[in-house]
Each structure stands twice: as structure tokens, then as C-alpha cells.
Amino acid sequence: MSFARVRALVVVGVLAVIAVVFVAVTLVRDTQAGKDAASACPPGAKLADTRLRLNKDIKINVYNATDTQGLANSVKTDFQNRQFQVLKSGNEPKNKGVDGIAVLRFGPKGLGSYHVLKAYFLNDATPEFQIDRTDDVVDVVIGSDFKQLATITEVSQALAQGSGGPQLPDGTCADPNLT
Numbered sequence: 001m002s003f004a005r006v007r008a009l010v011v012v013g014v015l016a017v018i019a020v021v022f023v024a025v026t027l028v029r030d031t032q033a034g035k036d037a038a039s040a041c042p043p044g045a046k047l048a049d050t051r052l053r054l055n056k057d058i059k060i061n062v063y064n065a066t067d068t069q070g071l072a073n074s075v076k077t078d079f080q081n082r083q084f085q086v087l088k089s090g091n092e093p094k095n096k097g098v099d100g101i102a103v104l105r106f107g108p109k110g111l112g113s114y115h116v117l118k119a120y121f122l123n124d125a126t127p128e129f130q131i132d133r134t135d136d137v138v139d140v141v142i143g144s145d146f147k148q149l150a151t152i153t154e155v156s157q158a159l160a161q162g163s164g165g166p167q168l169p170d171g172t173c174a175d176p177n178l179t
């Protein structure tokens with residue numbers, strides 16, 4: 001093959017790569033994506049944040065609903081070692097016992113965070129959706145069957161086995177401004 005032919009193939013190859021990158025950037029930065037989603041929201045529905053957040057961006061409160069002293073502080077430390085923002089810890093403020101591994105209380109703004117957190121309990125935590133809650137904090141209430149948080153590998157597997165992302169609770173719709 002002659003040098004001119006090789007040079008022509010290299011130029012065509014570079015132009016093809018540039019075209020693919022340009023198309024990918026255009027699709028990713030499309031500002032019109034999801035604009036029709038807001039019109040699909042029923043009247044009175046609360047906008048929910050369905051983004052899956054990084055651990056460092058998830059705010060939680062850790063509460064102990066068992067008779068084991070110091071459990072909330074132990075779990076708090078485990079979550080902090082995994083880079084979660086732990087705002088409060090202590091005994092369950094509602095003074096309700098929890099059968100099972102854990103209860104995760106969250107509002108519409110904490111939906112994506114809840115989805116990540118439930119993987120740390122291998123998708124066995126009981127959800128408690130509070131539609132009138134206005135913050136993005138998730139309350140983690142440790143129950144009597146709790147043993148330990150899942151490992152990073154188990155969390156990845158639990159997220160992969162999940163239902164394909166956060167499921168919108170009744171009375172909510174995905175916030176199109178947060179996609």
C-alpha cells in the first residue's frame with residue numbers, strides 16, 4: 001500500500017472518530033430531553049429525585065430500634081467509613097421496634113438515595129415512603145435482624161439485581177429538571 005493511501009485512510013479514520021464524538025456529545029448535552037415528562041405528571045403529584053447518588057452525596061440519619069446498646073453508633077461509623085454523610089444517630093425517635101433488618105424512611109427528594117441505601121441491606125430493608133417529607137435525608141432505622149452492612153461487592157450485585165432503578169411511589173413523578 002502506498003504512503004498516500006495510508007495517509008488518506010488515517011485522515012478518514014480521524015474524521016470518523018471526530019464525528020462519533022460530536023454525535024455523542026450532542027446527545028448527552030441535549031437540553032430538550034425529558035421536557036415532556038413534566039406534562040405527564042398528574043396534578044398534585046410531588047416531584048421525586050430519581051438520580052442514583054454517590055455515597056458522599058447521600059445524607060442519612062441512623063437510628064437504633066433494638067435493645068442492643070451502641071448499635072446506632074457502630075452502624076454510623078460503618079456508613080461514615082463508606083463516605084456517607086451521617087447527620088444524626090441514636091435511638092429510634094418514634095420508639096417503635098423494627099422487625100426485620102432495617103426500615104428506610106424517605107421522601108420524594110430521597111428516592112434515589114433510598115435506592116442506593118437499600119443495596120447495603122441486600123434489598124431486604126423495608127421502605128417507608130413519606131410523601132410530605134421535604135428533605136433529601138434518609139432515616140436508617142436498624143432492626144432486630146440486622147447483622148452487618150453489605151460489602152462493596154454485595155452492594156454492586158444488589159444494585160445490579162434491583163428493579164432497574166428507583167420505582168416511583170404513588171403520588172410522585174420524576175423531576176425532569178434532575179435528569
